[in-house]
Amino acid sequence: MPLQRVSISNLRNLGSAKLNPSSRLNFIYGANGSGKTSVLEAIYLLGSGRSFRSHKIKPLINHGSASLTLYAELSSQETIHKIGLERTGSSSESRTKVDGRTINSASSLASLLPTLMIDAHSFSLIEGSPKERRSFLDWLVFHVKHGFHDAWKGYSKALKQRNSLLRRGRIEGFEIRPWELEMCDKAHRLEAMRVECFEHLKENLNAVISDFVPLEGVTFELYKGWDSDKTLEQQLEHGRERDYKLGYTWYGAQKADLKIKVSGHAADQALSRGQQKLLVCALKIAIGKTYSELSGRQCIYLVDDLPAELDSENQHRLASWLNVIGAQVFVTAIELESLLQAWKEAEQDKITMFHVKHGDVEQVKQESKRLDI
Ligand SMILES: Nc1ncnc2c1ncn2[C@@H]1O[C@H](COP(=O)(O)OP(=O)(O)OP(=O)(O)O)[C@@H](O)[C@H]1O
Ligand SMILES: [Mg+2]
Structure with missing residues (x-):
């Protein structure tokens, strides 16, 4: 669902900005x-509310x-959705409205406006903790599997209860077991949804990687968060003493990971910084593509300072893939020319340009700029 209008007031140095973005490419x-x-x-x-x-x-x-x-307006086939958001320093005074109705959960915003970010921080997807990769996969699962949010909430509640009993030293079966059973029930639901999405994502990843990253032997594996040779129920029960000493639960859906290896070695050890960046771009493209195939909708890509992250050939590759997906893209750079070069094959009428100067955002006429290159 592309953004049609965006108004920004008093966010950082942006005093008052109004944008009428293109449904495809927006150069900032x-x-x-x-x-x-x-x-x-x-x-x-x-x-996302954050x-x-x-x-x-x-x-x-x-x-x-x-x-x-x-304030923003989003167009879907039949309707226009309106999002309004106000934030003060105090959370009790913050308000979020969708189509005039106050909403209290960030998940309602996320399902209306799914965004994928590519910036310097994205590169921690490879070298960061499993949490980064789990959140990455769960972004997809959340957006395409409707039961995921409730199953995750139920699982988190049971996990919290188990952890709090462990910390109070209550590891007797009759107290802890009901929460373990609840965890197992929800963990299996989460696992089934994750596996289904992962299988689809893997197919797209292999296609994107073979074109985008000149690397052999990249493999992806989903670790569900516990060992495969025993049930989670057994592992929770047998692990109570260890978990009591740790003060938290070792195995479970909260430990899931998308393991990335290159010829059997961990990707963060086996790849150069540049290769890691390409792999991250491939992951971001593949997940957006999978999202659109599974949901029939498009997400919005936010790409910050593209030339700082990729050389010109790879900027062009990323641009071509984003074109294939057909998503709405907002991309920033210091120089406009680098963006025009990266998207040199894009149709002119699909591009809207914004020049940002000391907190003022000005929409720029196309013709004069295109002739420069
Ligand atoms: N709360 C705030 N109020 C006013 N100005 C702020 C606030 N927070 C940050 N700024 C300023 O807002 C400006 C815009 O920051 P922003 O990170 O968006 O710039 P940018 O165009 O992305 O720069 P760069 O090319 O260096 O990444 C900065 O000059 C920063 O000092
Ligand atoms: Mg910046």
Whole structure:
């Protein structure tokens, strides 16, 4: 569902900005510190209720203001959805509305506006902890499997109860066992949904990698969070003493991982920094493609400072893949020319350009800019 209109008030240095984006390609360019990443931050906030740069809201609010507000319109086949969001320093005064109705859960925003981010932080997908890769896969599962959110909530509640009993030293069966059974029930549901999505994702990954990353022997494996030779029920029961000493539960769906290897070696050890970046791009492309195939909808790509991350040949490759997917893309760079080069085959009428200058966002006429290259 592409964004048709975006209004931003008092987010970082963006005092008041209005954008009428293209449903395909949006180039956002300007000098260092002008406000480009803040535009992406606004869109991400609309789709998740939080920022990708800060856990706190306060740093996002313009220094001279008491609150920030965002408004967006999204078009689907039949209707236009409206999202309004207001954030003050205090969470009790924050408000989020969808189509005029107040909503309290970020998951409603996420299902309306699924975004995929490619920025310097994305590269921790390879070298970071399993949590990064689990969240990556779960983004897909959440968006295409309707039971996932409730199963995850139920699982987390049971896990929390088990952990709190462990910390209180209560490891007697009659107290802990009901929570373990609940965990097992939900964990198997989560596993089934993850496996289905992973199998589909893997097919796309293999196709994208063979074109995008000049690497042999990259393999993907889903670790469900417990050993395959025994049931989770057995592993929880037999592991109570260990978990009691640890103070938390070792095995379970919270430990799932998407293991990435190159010729049998962990990818973060076997790949150069540049190769890791290409692999991350391949992962991001493949997941967006899988999302659109499984849901029949498009997600929105937010690509921050593309030239800083990839050389020109690979920028062009990424651009071509994003074109194949047909998603709405917001991409930033300091120089417009690098974006025009990367997307040199894109049709002109699909591109909208925004020049960001000291917190002002100005839509730029196309013709004059295209003639420059
Ligand atoms: N709460 C705030 N109030 C006002 N200005 C802020 C606030 N937080 C950050 N800024 C400023 O907002 C500006 C825009 O930051 P942003 O990261 O969006 O720039 P950018 O165009 O992406 O720069 P770069 O090319 O260096 O990545 C910066 O100059 C920053 O100092
Ligand atoms: Mg930036």
